[in-house]
Amino acid sequence: MELTNLQESLLVFAGLKNQLEPALRTVKRYPLDDELKFTVTSHLLILVSSFLEEWRRFSGLGCDESVRKTLRSASPAIKRISQWKGIRTLRSTVLAHPFRQKDGSLTIVESLYENNLVSSEYAESILLGECAVYAIATAICQHNCIYEKAKLKYYSQVRSKIPINGIQTMSEFHKEIDRIRLAITVTDPCLADCFQGNSRRPS
Missing domain, CATH: 4.10.910 (30s ribosomal protein s13; domain 2)
Incomplete structure (x- = not known):
């Protein structure tokens, strides 16, 4: 099974969207549950970090005019997420890994917040998740024919039911x-x- 780079990115975006949307619905449904908000927004930031990683890969396809159009259309959402420069660091040293830096030393979590690298507020994390969904929806809508062909090709080669x-x-x-x-x-x-x-x- 061979997919183009664009098809791969669209499938990755769809997978992330399928995780982001239920997380967003859940956290907005229970706005007074601090434990749930803490847990779900932490997961949201992991997903947003994964989204940014794939978006960088997608941006590398910018020699295609249709991709450049998507980059322009989605830029308000991407710019809003990109205001926070420490999302990847937070994911890699706190949220998805055990509070350690690459050199093995303990992560000083407060430094990420004190230097305005990441947000400390639940509503901001929810907003970033929504921005990722809008950017993904933009990409899938503007490349829908390519996405649908990618789905058919991908799912024809994988198991349709998880054991x-x-x-x-x-x-x-x-x-x-x-x-x-x-x-x-x-x-x-x-x-x-x-x-x-x-x-x-x-x-």
């Missing part, structure tokens, strides 16, 4: 996590209290 892997119900979840928790606390009974929120060990 079931892992537990499927919450009852299975509760049974399995109870088993795992018990196996852990057998090694150190004091951990039972710790897992209940009491982090102090008896002296």
Whole structure:
């Protein structure tokens, strides 16, 4: 299966859009749930970072006039996202990786916010996610024929149904996590209290 670079980018955009849109709907549905907002907007920023990475690849196709048209049309959304220069760093050193720099040292998260490299506000993160969706929709709409042909070519070569892997119900979840928790606390009974929120060990 051979796809053109443009077809590949359009398929990547569609995949990102399929993740961005439900995340945006969920976070806007529960505006008072801070834990949900923190979790979902963190995921949104990971997706926005992935979008920017693919958009740079897409921009490299600018010798094509139709691509240049899309770059012009989507530029207001891209410029808004690009105001924040630290999104990729936040993704790579905090959100998607374990709070470490490339050299192994710990990430100083505050420095990203103090230097205005990333936003600290939920609404801003939601806005950036929406901007990515608008840019993606612009690309897919303006190259719809190419996108539809890419879909047909791609899905004719891949499995249409993902096999079931892992537990499927919450009852299975509760049974399995109870088993795992018990196996852990057998090694150190004091951990039972710790897992209940009491982090102090008896002296």
